Amino acid sequence: LLFQRPDVLLLDEPTNHLDMPSVGWFSSFLKQYKGCFVLISHDRDFLNEQIDRVVSLELEGVRSYPGNYDKYLTQRAEEETILAGRAKNLKAERERLTVFINRFRAQANKAKAVQSRVKMLEKMDDVELYAKRNTMRFSFPPTERTVADVIRVEGLRKAYGSHVVFPGIDLTVRRGEKIGIIGVNGAGKTTLLRILAAELPHDGGNIRIGNGVEVGYYAQHHADTLDLTATVYEVVQRKSPDTPPARVRSILGAFMFSGDDVDKPIKVLSGGEKARVALARLLVKPGNLLLMDEPTNHLDLQSSEALAGSLKTFDGTLVFVSHNRSLIRTLADRIWNVEDGKVETYPGSLDEYLYSMALRRQAVAAADAGTAMRDPRGAVMPKGAISRDDEKQRKRREAENRQKRSTKLGPLEKLVGQLEERISVLESEQKARSAELSDPSVYDDAARRNKLLSDYQSSADKLEELTVRWEKSMAELEAAKAAFAAEE
Template identity: 40%
Template sequence: MIRFDTITKKNGHQILFLEASAALNRGEKIGLVGPNGAGKSTLFRMIAGVETPDDGQVVSEKNVSIGYFNQDVGEMSGRTAVAEVMNGAGPVSTIAEELAALEAAMCDPDRMDEMDALVERYGEVQARFEELGGYELEGRAREVLAGLSFSQEMMDGDVGALSGGWKMRVALARILLMRPDAMLLDEPSNHLDLESLIWLEGFLKGYDGALLMTSHDREFMNRIVSKIIEIDGGSLTSYSGDYEFYERQRALNEQQQQAQFERQQAMLAKELKFIERFKARASHASQVQSRVKKLDKIERFEPPKRRQVVSFDFPQAPRSGDDVVVMKNLHKAYGSKVIYQGLDLTIRRKERWCIMGVNGAGKSTLLKLVAGTTEPDSGSVVVGASVRMGYFSQHAMEILDGENTVLEALEAAHPRANQGGLRTLAGCFGFSGDDVEKRCHVLSGGEKARLVMASMMYNPPNFLVLDEPTNHLDLDTKEMLIKALASYEGTMLFVSHDRHFLSTLSNRVLELTPEGVHQYGGGYTEYVASTGQEAPGLH
């Protein structure tokens, strides 16, 4: 359906693709993987026709409709979220807007004298709207938005009033409603809560078109794709299987390539030793000459390319007391919205609590109460003896001074620390050499997250409070963080929508629901087994 025929593409001096070929066939669901900067977004743009290859061609079958979702959602305002989503469906959206304007006009007392003309026009527009399946389309638009966690109020409100993350959901809903022949989704799992993520998973499983997507969520990818295309070193390599199969196969290929390379190196060393030993002897001249010719003709094997992956290392923290945090009769409300009413919770040493709950249930509020960045209306939060807390929040990433370098940001946070120690710390979190001189405003989301974590780890905490720590991390970096936290000796309280993170690291669950707060003695895996659901909002 869509083919890449020996495409070559450069970005400045960097070669992204060199005579690379691959295909997206009807009904295939493919995960696109590769290190940051490898060219995943460029590949999407070439399929969508936004960019062209320098050489080779991207070929699409005739009349194939393509829906392309990326992180750059553009300007949105002046329409309701529903109208914005329907806008991708063509002329029906224009008619829907006129219908809404006529309804408003008919309710306007200042336009009573125009009522006959308005009613007549309304009848004409309504008939056309029905003819184009407008009412079914609006119903489907609302269904998609509800799946992505929109309330009715948000659906009917001005899309311009929404935050960037919610606007991204509107842009995603527009592509989903369109149901094109081929869907290109660049990081659709970003900015989604767990409930929306699970809904999207179900939607994409039932979608019968072709799908090409990237995602930093391995569980999401595993459940949807049955093929992986990897971009690495300018080439496109296909693997028939999900992400876990790809990981195993790639590791196996690397082992085989390494073994092949080592065998050849041993053979070459042996041949060169013979040549060196007998090159001066006339009696062995023909043998030496024959071996030299043989070596010249041999195709040399390359060792496997090792990806540069950050290796996190959490230093050993001093032991805390047994009771890390004790909350008693906690009350917290924002205006008329009650978040907590008489909450009691004790977090003990080495417990790893994950907090589950729909948007607005109070997950981040609980972390702020524990971290002391917000106060309860009544009740108490007591942090135990010898507890040294490290608090990671999205807010900490937002308030980094853009003009500071990585090193200056660490120095500002820890003015008494010596520069050598801070450079070592930065190196542990992937900022080596000149990277410490990068200004914060040029850092990617993942780099900012690593910088905040590095600062948090300067005085090793024995209690980690983490609010969505994996939000901006790519698959490899996320995996390294999970491995590091798995061997962390302290106590943890965290919010995450990544199911791999939740199941690997939690041993306690706090579930926040409208019916009340529930505590579960096992981790996320046990929670799913006992409740029969992967998230609280999926009854």
Template identity: 40%
Template sequence: MIRLDNISKRNGHRVIFIEASAALQRGEKIGLVGPNGAGKTTLFRLVTGEEQPDEGNVLVDRGLSVGFFNQDVGEMSGRSAVAEVMNGAGPVAEVGAELASLEAAMADPARFDELEAIIERFGDVQARFEELGGYALDGRAREVLHGLGFSQEMMDGDVGRLSGGWKMRVALARILLMKPDVMLLDEPSNHLDLESLIWLEKFLAGHDGALLLTSHDRAFMNRVINKVIEIDGGALRSFSGDYEFYEEQRDQNEKQQQAQFERQQAMLAKEVAFIERFKARASHAAQVQSRVKKLDKIDRVEPPRRRQTLTFTFAPAPRSGDTVATLRGVDKRYGSRVIYQDLDLMIRRQERICVLGINGAGKSTLLKLVTGTSAPDAGTVTLGGSVKMGYFAQHAMDLLDGDRTVLETLNDAFPLAAQSSLRGLAGGFGFTGEDVDKVCRVLSGGEKARLVMALMLYDPPNFLVLDEPTNHLDIATKEMLITSLREYEGTMLFVSHDRHFLAALSNRVLEVAPDALHSYEGSYGEYVARTGREAPGLHE
């Protein structure tokens, strides 16, 4: 269906692809992986024709319909969300637009003399619209939007009033409704809550067409893809299987390559030692010459490319009291909407509590009540003895000073810390070399999240409250964070839609439901096993 044939591509002085080849066949669902900046977005643009390779060819089968979703959704306003979604449904949308135009023409007295021709054309267009399933389009559009978390009110409201995250869901729904032969999805799992993410997994698993996607959510990748294409050092490498299999295969290949490299290096050292020892002896001249020629002809095995691994180790946090936070008789409402009524909750030392609940249930509100950033309408919220809190809020990245560099930001927060210590901290969160001199204004969402995390964790609190800490983070940074937090000895209260993160760190689950707050002892994995669902909004 789509072939990349020996493509090469530069961006300024930076080489992105060197004689790289890959293919997307019918029915394949491919996860595109590689470090940030490796060229994933460039590859999408090459496939869509937005960019051209410097060398080589991008071959797309004639007549193939391609739908491309990316983070740049453009302007949306002036119509309802459901109309915006239907407008992108491919040929059926164009036929529907003509049908509406013909209906208007039939009612226009000024065009009465054309009525016969208009009616005839209307019949043909109506038949085509019916053939394409046009009359079911509104229902299908609403079904997709509902799956992505929209209420009926939001579907029929002006799309221009929606936030950026909800507009991205509209743009994604447009591609899903279109059902093209090939879907190109660049980070479709961003901005989705857990229920919407699980719905999207099922939708994509049942999609008949081919799929090429990127995602920082490994659980999502594992459920959807059956092949991985890795961008590594300008090359494209293909692996059959899901993301987990790809990781195992890649590690195995690297170990084999390292072993081959070491064997060859030992052999080369032996040959060089022989040449050095006997090169001055006439009696061994033929043997020496033979070995020199042999070394010249050997194909050298390269060592595996060193991958950047992020590592951060917590300094020991001061011990808190056994009771970390207590909520008694708490009421909280926004206008006429009741979020909590007569809520009692105790958080104990070393609990790692993940908070689940459907969109708008009050997950972030609970975190705000505990941290004191929102006051209860009634009742009390009390922190325990010796509690030192760290709070990662969804808006925390907006508070960075855009004119300060990464290193200056760390210096401002910790003026007494040694430069070597702060550079080590920056490196642990992925800011190496010249990255520390970037001003905050130019940082990506993921880089800002990493910097905020570094600021919070350098002088570690004993009570971490994290609201969607994994948003914007790539898989490598998430793994570093999970590894670090596993060693953390303090208490955690967190919201995340990343199931790998939830399963790895939780030992208690709070489910925010309309009637009450339900508590489950045990990890997220145990919660899933006990309830038979991965999220509160899902039922068997």
């Protein structure tokens, strides 16, 4: 399809089931593509990389916003803030006029003024606030503390006939870690997770689960194995028969199944709804070790981000497979890269791991070309020097490069944080002033009213100034990040 070079591309979730290298290639292809395309995706990073306009199916109708997905969220939030402010001001004005009318209605000498305000009330327009869509809102209960080593894998071997997936690997999962498993399709990521979940037998080696560890397992195929004849409530309740019905219904409500929805048979649900049911089954009895395989597949973007936010607060241990870069960036504090029958472990975030990989690719390319190369500090490195570096030296260089990144981006990130904090404080103060201005008694005290209105306007001007500075600083920060990435 892509190499036919059509004039228009219609793309519906094109990154589903693509591994991260494939997503990277596809992203580069679309950036160079000269035609136009319409894209549906729940991959936030991919959307931000590709689109320059968002067409959003909102509850009030179809809306169009310039910019990428993050810009859309910002513009949408600004619209909601403006509407909310208008509604508050209108309510305050209505209440002020109503108080005046009720106070002076019986006085003949005020009849003209009262009638004038009655007409003003009648002419006032209503401000309709944006209706909110239901999204998943849930939190994991506190978990029981486990031993330090939650899982120990020693000499794990797995083969399918003559095809050896893992010849003998050693791994350790420690309490509280959030491990993101990445790798190309077919490398064995899902196989590894299924073995850890005891859903798939292994051919050799040992897997030791620590004392007190209760495993909760979610896989993308679980949504397709639900009992189609059962109802939503029955499927979730069967997972933990001892859970009180009220608790089951509460969990289902958090996953947007309320009222009669809980009595729907599974067979009539969409793929996304089935995925939410499977997640709800997990939440009924999650355990203190979660193993999750592509948990955001079949979920819309809002639900994916709600899931990421909830998993971030999970106080147990999490091991998950995902191609969703946004999810991995949000959650992972350790990376397992499955490749060529091995699992490389990296203690750090996805961006730090990708940065490390870029350094290594640069070193390999220089070694293959037989030329000297420069390390990120600018020093010339002679041919063959890379091969003599041991693991300790490599990690030291990577730490120095992370420090360099922090030095370059740290001041901008600090400035952005300070501006966000000041904006937050001002917004809180404005909220308090709005509440005061909505009190009719304020308008009986001219000095108090005038001061509040003056402070409100002054703070509104300051908010606008700070917002402009924040937007400029964010743009500088993003440009700095892009420049730093280009140096890699």
